[in-house]
Amino acid sequence: MSTRLDSKYFTLDENILTLEEYLRAKQWIDTEEKILQIERAGEGNMNCTFRVYTDAASFILKQSRPWVEKYPSIMAPFDRIYSEHLYYTICSSQPLLQRMMPKCLRFDKNNRILMLSDLGREGDCLSLYQGEELSYSNTNKLLLYLHTLHRIKLDNDNKKALLNQEMKDLNHFHIFDFPLQNENGLNLDTFTPGLEDVAQSLKNDLSYVARVKECGKIYLENGDHLLHGDFYPGSWIKKEKDLYVIDPEFCFLGAREFDLGVFHAHLCISRAHISKEVCFDAYEGFQDLDMRLVYCFSGIEVMRRLIGVAQLPLDYSLEQKSRLLEGAKKLVLDA
Ligand SMILES: Nc1ncnc2c1ncn2[C@@H]1O[C@H](COP(=O)(O)OP(=O)(O)OP(=O)(O)O)[C@@H](O)[C@H]1O
Numbered sequence: 001m002s003t004r005l006d007s008k009y010f011t012l013d014e015n016i017l018t019l020e021e022y023l024r025a026k027q028w029i030d031t032e033e034k035i036l037q038i039e040r041a042g043e044g045n046m047n048c049t050f051r052v053y054t055d056a057a058s059f060i061l062k063q064s065r066p067w068v069e070k071y072p073s074i075m076a077p078f079d080r081i082y083s084e085h086l087y088y089t090i091c092s093s094q095p096l097l098q099r100m101m102p103k104c105l106r107f108d109k110n111n112r113i114l115m116l117s118d119l120g121r122e123g124d125c126l127s128l129y130q131g132e133e134l135s136y137s138n139t140n141k142l143l144l145y146l147h148t149l150h151r152i153k154l155d156n157d158n159k160k161a162l163l164n165q166e167m168k169d170l171n172h173f174h175i176f177d178f179p180l181q182n183e184n185g186l187n188l189d190t191f192t193p194g195l196e197d198v199a200q201s202l203k204n205d206l207s208y209v210a211r212v213k214e215c216g217k218i219y220l221e222n223g224d225h226l227l228h229g230d231f232y233p234g235s236w237i238k239k240e241k242d243l244y245v246i247d248p249e250f251c252f253l254g255a256r257e258f259d260l261g262v263f264h265a266h267l268c269i270s271r272a273h274i275s276k277e278v279c280f281d282a283y284e285g286f287q288d289l290d291m292r293l294v295y296c297f298s299g300i301e302v303m304r305r306l307i308g309v310a311q312l313p314l315d316y317s318l319e320q321k322s323r324l325l326e327g328a329k330k331l332v333l334d335a
């Protein structure tokens, strides 16, 4: 399958001359400005994301296409970058959020290309799964980020524009549905021999499957709060001891418990055991949230990251994964 868009769109690629022409025509670079280098910005799967160096600056260009960049035979919502752009625009009016995100510099709606400030090459926080610590101060900053995000008041136009229904449906499928489908075609033994049997025993537990389905329905409900929607270490970028948040393409209006649950899940996975001890204090008023729902979403996120499609870079043994899955099931059933 071709990975080029049809001729009415500009296809972002590593060709310096055509990119220079495109950026000049858009007046995103000066007439005399020259591109020196174009490189993949990082390890993304969904979109085409480049870092561009010119003789004056560097910046990030991200283009959404009607397919998943890494697997072009899998379709994906073409307009997903609209929600990402709107999220950046809305958050830029909140100083605390803007300080923790790249700046949204330009947007080409027709070609689905977003220009972001470059946070440098340190990359994301996936190294947390290899034993790197998330400091107390950065944990609190991330919670403060969520707290500030969840308090944003939106007008009706933005509420409508942020439904992000297609991405929400896609995420719903991969979190709440696909991992527990019998014979979904994913051979988990290729990740960890024996994992298939462990997954099967979860799929056979009807009360567990029913509770996951119920939480899926809650996920699909419309809420009043703007959520990031994919708040995990792959969306946190390191830069000189500070953390920045990127990639809000799964943002939507929903239950705050979802963002907190996903956050909790990844702290559990990175420490390789389930713990309710994550301190939510920095999220002011967290006691008023439905903590049972936070833990349910957390358990489900752990499960889908171990037996679903969106695998993480984990070098855990079968025993470690089984223990995590057992703990995750308890979170869902006992919460
Ligand atoms: N503003 C930025 N500054 C520095 N690096 C960035 C920036 N934006 C993205 N990157 C790098 O590019 C990678 C991919 O970006 P991003 O996560 O936005 O793409 P994606 O295609 O949506 O990824 P995924 O498939 O994980 O959803 C990031 O992990 C990061 O390393």
Ligand SMILES: [Mg+2]
Binding pocket: 044, 046, 047, 247, 249
């Ligand atoms: Mg993404």
